[in-house]
Amino acid sequence: MKLSEVESHMQKAVESTQRSFNTIRTGRANAAILDKITVEYYGTPSPLKTIAGISTPDATTILIQPYDRSSLSTIEKAISLSDVGLTPSNDGSVIRLNIPPLTSDRRKELVKIAAKYAEEGKVSVRNIRRDAIDSIRKQEKNSDISEDESRDSQDSIQKLTDKYVSKIDELLAEKEVDITTV
Incomplete structure (x- = not known):
């Protein structure tokens, strides 16, 4: 497995974690919290955003x-x-979701959920590292690469892993600030 492939996979894991963070509501209206909702439309489950326009006219309404x-x-x-966790109100032509202010208990719960998503992202990055290092060790065992090349590659992969794990930590810190800011 090439280093560029490993980095690409790790970048995708970070992006996936970011998308998970976007689905957590923060007390402000954010259309991304509806990304995971699918609607039964003419017998086919369809993502909500493909069958409706979603906008945020103000900070507390979707x-x-x-x-x-x-x-x-x-x-x-x-x-x-x-x-x-929102109750839709239907006026016959549009649906409004009013975003209530978050209680301190709910904010703590959301921070825990964000931490869980971050941990899942880190596990994903570490799994990519494990697979890449296994591939390198296999190449070394088959005498495709030397011991020094193997060690250098493993070090490079570890540095990438550290870089992307710290990116996930930064994203988590940003999300925690978003959630806890009143």
């Missing part, structure tokens, strides 16, 4: 405008059944 008005009730039901 506005969902379906492209097909007949899907309004199914969208409302999907949001109610999701783990977003």
Whole structure:
């Protein structure tokens, strides 16, 4: 496995962690919290953002405008059944989600969820490292590369791992500040 491939995989793991962080609400309206919601649309599960326009007209409201008005009730039901924790209000043409201020207990819970996502991201990066190092050791065992090349490659992979784990830690610190800021 080439070093550039390893770095690319680790970068994708960090991006995935960032997307997970975006689904955590922070007391401000953010359309990304609806990214994981799928709606049964004509018998097919579809992501909410493909069947409706989602906007944030102000800091405490998310506005969902379906492209097909007949899907309004199914969208409302999907949001109610999701783990977003918001109650949709339907006025016949759009759905509004009012973002209530977070309690301190809820903020603590959300920080724990963010920490869990960060740990999953770090585990993913470490798994990539493990696979890459196994590949290098196999090459060394087959005499494809020398012991020195093997050691150098393993050191490079460890440095990449440290770099991407610290990136995840930085993202977590930013998200914690977002969540705890009132």
